[in-house]
Amino acid sequence: MVPPLGMLPSLPGRLVALAGLPLALAACTTSGTSGTSGPAPTMVSLDPAYFLGDVACSAAPGGMQSYVATILDVTDPGKPFVMPSALATACSLPVGFYFVLPGHTYIATIDGYEAPAATLTPCGGATSGARRMLPAGKTDCARDALAPRWTASCGQTGGSAAVSVESSNVIMSGCEALVDHGASATGILLDPTAALGALACATASGGDVATFDVTPLDGASAPVVGLACGAPPLQLSSGVEPGVTYSFLVAGRKAPTEPASWGSVCRATAIAGLTVTASCDPLAAKGGIRVDVPALFASAGVACNDGAPSLLTTSVTTGGAAVPVAAPPGRCDKAAVLGPIPPGSYEIALVARDAEGAEALAATCTADVAAGLLASATCTTKP
Numbered sequence: 001m002v003p004p005l006g007m008l009p010s011l012p013g014r015l016v017a018l019a020g021l022p023l024a025l026a027a028c029t030t031s032g033t034s035g036t037s038g039p040a041p042t043m044v045s046l047d048p049a050y051f052l053g054d055v056a057c058s059a060a061p062g063g064m065q066s067y068v069a070t071i072l073d074v075t076d077p078g079k080p081f082v083m084p085s086a087l088a089t090a091c092s093l094p095v096g097f098y099f100v101l102p103g104h105t106y107i108a109t110i111d112g113y114e115a116p117a118a119t120l121t122p123c124g125g126a127t128s129g130a131r132r133m134l135p136a137g138k139t140d141c142a143r144d145a146l147a148p149r150w151t152a153s154c155g156q157t158g159g160s161a162a163v164s165v166e167s168s169n170v171i172m173s174g175c176e177a178l179v180d181h182g183a184s185a186t187g188i189l190l191d192p193t194a195a196l197g198a199l200a201c202a203t204a205s206g207g208d209v210a211t212f213d214v215t216p217l218d219g220a221s222a223p224v225v226g227l228a229c230g231a232p233p234l235q236l237s238s239g240v241e242p243g244v245t246y247s248f249l250v251a252g253r254k255a256p257t258e259p260a261s262w263g264s265v266c267r268a269t270a271i272a273g274l275t276v277t278a279s280c281d282p283l284a285a286k287g288g289i290r291v292d293v294p295a296l297f298a299s300a301g302v303a304c305n306d307g308a309p310s311l312l313t314t315s316v317t318t319g320g321a322a323v324p325v326a327a328p329p330g331r332c333d334k335a336a337v338l339g340p341i342p343p344g345s346y347e348i349a350l351v352a353r354d355a356e357g358a359e360a361l362a363a364t365c366t367a368d369v370a371a372g373l374l375a376s377a378t379c380t381t382k383p
Helices: 294-300
Strands: 043-046 066-073 095-097 105-113 120-122 133-135 151-153 169-173 186-191 211-216 224-228 234-236 243-254 259-270 275-276 287-291 311-318 336-341 344-353 359-369 374-376 377-379
Touching: 043 066, 043 105, 066 095, 169 336, 211 336, 224 275, 243 336, 259 275, 259 287, 259 336, 287 344, 287 359, 294 359, 311 336, 336 344, 359 374
Parallel strands: 043 169, 186 275, 287 374
Antiparallel strands: 043 095, 066 105, 105 151, 120 133, 186 234, 211 224, 211 243, 243 259, 287 336, 311 344, 344 359, 359 377
16 A cells, blocks of 8 residues: 555654655655554665675765665566665665555665765755765756765575565665775866856957966965866866865956956865865955965974964055955965955065964065965065
C-alpha cells in the first residue's frame, strides 16, 4: 500500500511534505517510522554499514561525510528503470525508498562525498531526484557539479538484489567495496566580471572594461595579465589549501595598452574537495600596497619562526592625515597587502612584537598607489 503524498514516513516525529509532486519524484527520504497508524510502508532501504567498509564516516580529512543513493528497478533485466535519487544523506544514516512495488527487484548505486550532506543540493533542486550534486550556492551543473570521491554498487552480485515485500522494509545487502577515485580538487573559481558592478564589458557599441589583470595577494598562483572582459573564469587549484582565505587584486583597463582605471579585491576561503567561487568588491578607482615582510625581517636580522612574530600595521597616512585601511596582523613569512586604497602617496608604520610583547622590529614604509595596481612599498627599519 502506497502512503499518501504529504505523509511520507521519515525520521521519527518528522513528515516530508511532497503534495502536488509527480509520484516518481517523491521516491525517497531517510528511513524510519512516522508514528501514524495504518499499515507499514512498502520500502527498500540502504544502510551505510553494508558499503562503508574501511572508509571512515568522518569529517576528518579523507573521510566520507555524505552519500547519494540511487536505486534501479531491474525486474525486467532488459528494461531497467532508474528511480529518482535520494537527497544527500549523512554517512551515519540509512536511506529509504518508498513507492517501490511489491515483488519488484531493485539494485542500487552509491556516490560518496567528502562534503557534509547539508552543503549538497541536487542539480535541478531538492525535488528533482537528480543524482548529480552541486555545492551550496551553485546553480550551474555543467560547470560546478561535483564528482563523487567514492562509488559502489549494491545488490548486483549473484542473488543479492532486493525484492520488495508489501508493508515491509527490505534492507539491500550485497554491496561491493567502495572505489576511491581520489580526493576531489580543492580550488577557487575567479570570475573578474563579478567585480564589474555598475560597469560593463567593452564592446563595439560601448561599455567600459576591455581587459583585466589578476594579481594574487598571497602568492598562491601566478598573475594573469590581459584577460579579456567576458572570458571564461579562472580555475585555480595549484597551491590552494583548505581553510585558507585567498585574496586577489583585480585591475580593469579601458584598453589593453592603457593604464588600469579601476581596482577591486576578490576573496575566497578554500574548502576541501570543493571549487569555491570568489566574491568580489565592485571595481573602483583604487589600488593596493604590498609589503615584502620576509625581506623586511631579513634586513633587520630578526628571525621568523613559522610565521611568528606577526607584523602589525599601526598607521597609514597620506599628507599627514590618517587613512582607515583594513589591515589584520600578518605573518612574518608572507607578504602583507593593504587595500583597496585610493590613489596617492602613503606612509605606513609597522611593528612586530615577540611572545613577551617586546618590540622585535619597527619600520616605516612609503608607497605611491595608482588605480587598479599593487604598489610595492619601500621600507626602512628603525634602529
